[in-house]
Amino acid sequence: MRNATGCSRAGKRKGRVSVRQKPLETLWEVPNELWERIEPLLLEAFPPAWTGRSRADWRKCFNGIIYQLRTGCQWNHLPRRFGSDRTVHRWFTKWVHAGVFLRIWSALVEECDELGEVHWRWQAVDGCLGKARMGGDLVGENPTDRAKRGTKKSLMVEEDGGPLSVVVAPANCHDSRLLKATLESIVVQRPAATRARPQHLGLDKAYDTPTAQQVVATMGYVSHTARINRGEWLPNDPAELKRWLRRRAARETKKKGGRRNPLAGGS
Structure with a gap:
């Protein structure tokens, strides 16, 4: 229990004064x-x-x-x-x-760059989803949240995590479609990449598409993209596809100890 000064009576009895933290x-x-x-x-x-x-x-x-x-x-x-x-x-x-x-952001990043504190060697781009309960112009159905209204932010950072650009789009817009706009929206003039000083760009599997990789190469980056596990290759020719299915069925039958796969089709 405390008195009007905020000091504990027990603390006074023991010779200590406890002050309420603000x-x-x-x-x-x-x-x-x-x-x-x-x-x-x-x-x-x-x-x-x-x-x-x-x-x-x-x-x-x-x-x-x-x-x-x-x-x-x-x-x-x-x-x-x-x-x-x-x-x-x-x-x-x-x-x-x-x-x-935006001007404040640009001015602060420019000052940091003049001091050599913006590390351009490594950069990264990624997207994150957010809710938009109040709606807005840039709102779409969130594919990971039961189609609720939301937005997607495509953010670019430098090596130490300092933000360089951001693009806001509807939540149902794929990350790879925002890559070009994100790279072009850096708030300061990006130094040109050279052979002596290359610039590396880290991306996740969402950017493992031919279009996204073409954007990365056009902008002068060295791509470091996580690859999608695309599984086994399927032939386009129907006859070749049938032979391929037979060979795969034979391999699976061998793995199972000679038991035939009922889904394998004809001999």
């Missing part, structure tokens, strides 16, 4: 050095007006947006320290339509 309120706040890079981009998109009401605290709004995106809470459940939830949501909508977040 949540880290600075977890969602943009550091000063990062804000110095972000604020000029916001001012460029929305210059301050000479007349009218004073503008909202952009830094609080930006911190509130980060909080909402990371926690997934509803906008009207934002903590009060971020200001009015309507104001935060209004500026979020304005910045999205003005392409501000």
Whole structure:
């Protein structure tokens, strides 16, 4: 049991004072050095007006947006320290339509690249599915979730996992169809691959198609794609297919100790 100061009576009796732990309120706040890079981009998109009401605290709004995106809470459940939830949501909508977040992303990646912190030698592309309960323009039936409405994000990262590009599409769009758009949507100028400095691209089995591999080669990458187990080869000619089935039936009969496979057909 605690008193008004938040100290345990048992702790007082034992000569110890236990202080109630408070949540880290600075977890969602943009550091000063990062804000110095972000604020000029916001001012460029929305210059301050000479007349009218004073503008909202952009830094609080930006911190509130980060909080909402990371926690997934509803906008009207934002903590009060971020200001009015309507104001935060209004500026979020304005910045999205003005392409501000894309400019911030591009500027930060460009600065990292100038410092040599973007490692272009190894890159990877993969897709992930997400739900879209509220609908939208880029929504399709999710093939892995009972055809519920959803989206697919095709994301490209560099060697250390830093995001380089993203493409959003309906959930029923195959990963390989988004590969070209993903490679062309890198937010900065990608350095050209050379023989001395090749660029490798890691892909999973979804990209093991002739079209996807042609895109990889055209873009100058060295492909590292997981291969699909396509099973045994089947001949196209009907007569050859019949002979092939007989030979396979004979092999299976031999493996089973001479017992004939009833599905094998004629002799």
